[in-house]
Amino acid sequence: MPRKAAVTSSETPAEPRRSTRVASLPKPEEPIKKPAKKSSGEKRTASDKADAGDGAGEESAAKKAKTTPDDSEEKDQLKDDEDEDAPQKPELAPINIGDSLPDITLKNEKDEDIKIAELAAEKGVIFFLVPKADTSGCTTQACGFRDSYPDFTGLDYTVYCLSADPPSAQLKWQTKKHLPYPLISDKKRVLITALGAGKNGKTARSHFIFEKGGKLIEKKQPVKPAESPVLALAFIKGLSEKHS
Known part of the structure; x- marks a missing residue:
């Protein structure tokens, strides 16, 4: 049999042919990576903050809607209390x-x-006014x-002490x-x-x-503590003498 020719070193071996069947096969799909969970220390994103802000805003609005009526009622009550405690403006015309x-x-002393x-329907009336109860001059x-x-009672006059003290x-x-x-x-x-004795x-x-009958016939202001009863009695006695 004839011998095959030897391949020389200068000759390059032919590259093997790739199968077209292998090349045409689809590439395997890469697995979908899931996003890693955020750690507790990781900062929230702007969208997360916005979502949280919306929730907080709704909660704040709900609280405001709940507390506002109560606050309003409390303010109204405080205003009513202040109105009760505020000094009352004189509602009487001056008495001359x-x-x-x-x-x-x-109110009297018994409330x-x-x-x-x-008061003057049957007898005359004397009001003596004092600045403050249970003080020296008063x-x-x-x-x-x-x-x-x-x-005074013998001359058909009743006596009343008038002051701003509580009963x-x-x-x-x-x-x-x-x-x-x-x-x-x-x-x-x-x-x-109204009597002209209340100032500042x-x-x-x-x-x-x-x-x-209730008509004002005499007033003495100012007057000294010891002189007030003496002058009032003298005036009434003078009236009694005129009518006798």
Whole structure:
């Protein structure tokens, strides 16, 4: 048999042919990578913050809607309380000589209602005004009317002490000094101001005399504590002498 020719070193072996069947096969799909979970320390993205903000805003709006009516009611209640505690503006016209007792209701030392216009229906009335109960000058004035009280009642005049003190303070003073006449509380100085004795939140020491029927016939302001009962009694005695 004839020998095959030897392949020389200079000759390059032919490259093997690739199968077209293998090349035409589709490439395997790469696995889909899932996003890694965020750690607790990782910062939130802008979208996350926006979503959280929307939730917080809704919660805040709900709280506001819930609390606003209560806050409004509380403010209204506080306003009502302030209105009750605020000083009342005088509602009476000034009372001068010849004017009658006003239609107003005040409290006595027992916290009972006293209708001022009815006090002079049967007898004359004397109001003596004191700046503050149970103080030195006011006690002198009050005890002077106490000591001469039978003289006033004997001339058909009733005596009343008028001040801006609360009824409880007046009752304590009345009991302590054995005052025989009623004490009238005018805490907001409505009647006191109408009589011309209430200025700058204070009561001026004075006295006013109303005849039977309620007409003002005498006023003394200012007046000294010891002189007030003496002058009031002298005026009434003078009237009695004229009518006798």
